[in-house]
Amino acid sequence: MKTLWTDGSIYKMDSENSMTEAVLTEGGKIIRTGEKEKLLPMADIVISLEGSAMYPGLVDSHIHLIGHGEKLSYLDLSGFTSIEDIVTEVRKKVVPGQWYVTEGWNDNNLIESRPITRADLDGVIQESPIVLKRICRHVLVTNSIAMEIAGITEETTSPVGGMIGRDDNGRLNGLFYDEAQNLITSHIPPVTSDYLADVIRLSIQDLLSKGLTGVHTEDMSYYGPYNVPLKAYHDAVEENFKVHLLRHHLVFEQMQGEVPTEFIEFGAMKIFVDGSLGGRTALLSTDYFDATGTQGVAVHPEEKLEQLVKLARDYQENIAVHVIGDKATELILDVIEKYPPPHPKKDRLIHVNVLRKDLIERMRKLPLVLDIQPIFVPSDFPWVRERLGSERMEWAYAWKTLIAAGLECSGGSDSPIENADPFLAMDAAVNNVWNPAQSLSLYEALCLYTIGSAKAIGKGLSRGKIESGYDADFTIVNEPLTVSNLAKVSVCKTVVAGNIVYERK
Secondary structure, three states, X not given: OOEEEEEEEEEOOOOOOOEEEEEEEEOOEEEEEEOHHHHHHHOOEEEEOOOOEXXXXXXXXXXXXXXXXXXXXXXXXXXXXXXXXXXXXXXXXXXXXXXXXXXXXXXXXXXXXXOOOHHHHHOOOOOOOEEEEEOOOOEEEEOHHHHHHOOOOOOOOOOOOEEEEEOOOOOEEEEEEEHHHHHHHOOOOOOOHHHHHHHHHHHXXXXXXXXXXXXXXXXXXXXXXXHHXXXXXXXXXXXXXXXXXXXXXXXXXXXXXXXXXXXXXXEEEEEEOOOOOOOOOOOOOOOEOOXXXXXXXXXXXXXXXXXXXXXXXXXXXXXXXXEOOHHHXXXXXXXXXXXXXXXXXXXXXXXXXXXXXXHHHHHXXXXXXXXXXXXXXXXXXXXXXXXXXXXXXXXXXXXXXXXXXXXXXXXXXXXXXXXXXXXXXXXXXXXXXXXXXXXXXXXXXXXXXXXXXXXXXXXXXXXXOOOOOOEOOEEEEOOOOOOOXXXXXXXXXXXXXXXXXXXOO
């Protein structure tokens, strides 16, 4: 059955302001674009856009899909402004004797201007183990009973790639950074595939309502053996959403025999090189401006980092690497230059918040896609200036500079850390009040979530545009997007493989 989509503003995205009158689809693909009068005789079904605007299906290139679903169903700490309120609300949720885990606290927004500590939790909650993850997911705080269960004592040393927090007197304060978090989280009872499937369905339903037709996500090493979340994906993902699964280095080899489907794909090896700026664990080449003697945390020794990249290359695969600090980017570029990805695949650098001119020049010479998160800007400013100092800001959050340098970029939210609404992210990109010189054009912002996200996974010739032969994935909004209406636009329909999978009531 051939379906004709027409009577609206249809943006092809093959160039800025390129449009067509109608789109003919069949079997999940676009078979023709052109004038309505010429395509109408070929159609079995006609769907009127009723004056709305159609774009290629938006794809979030960096999200934690399960975490996004959990955020919808549990206590979200990101809106709280005091430790007292957080502890009070968490106390209401706790079931005696059972672990309670949630996330989102942000010490930059707390009136106490400090992280939560185990003393804050112990004063109110003593009968149940508590884990509260910081908004960046690179730090958690826990109470004494959880530390006892995990066997953490004053003599416990920090693991490689992580740090156990201590107060000014050298005593444990309940904070665990990066790889040290595993000392606690490994004792949390495992979840089931059925639970995860329900969370995935909830997440997908919400993302479809936001106009997203698919995501790139990394969930394969946080919920027990990788086959637990993978089974949940197979159970939950129907023909209504496209999921590209990155494979954490811990399970990368184990997953080599897994067979993709049309709606569940397998991608690059995911590697973390450093942590976050908020937790001062992003790896910088010089000290943090507001913390002399602190330069962040390297998750892996350089030798281990090289071993991981070599392993990916042994399987003819690319890598997707979390790098926030400039030193972290420097370390991974050293390895990529030594072991480039197999042609035509490209490696992906995720975040790249803090760079240097020399790093940008090196990146230009490599087969890379930079996976950026414009929504970080309104979230991280102004406090990030205190972390970095004015001299580093020229090359920080420098999205326009990267695109102007000819580097390919994709766009993601990093939800549940940030809001998953792609229109809010594009608004942050084009209306950058904190650094107007780095504002993107509307077309550049749209490219992040369409062409850029497709290129990040080697699908640049089949996704991200409204062209013959491309996937029939569309995001339909109430009016053409402008610089001024991004934060107010409404999603009318979301179309995946030619089928309407979400429609606003």
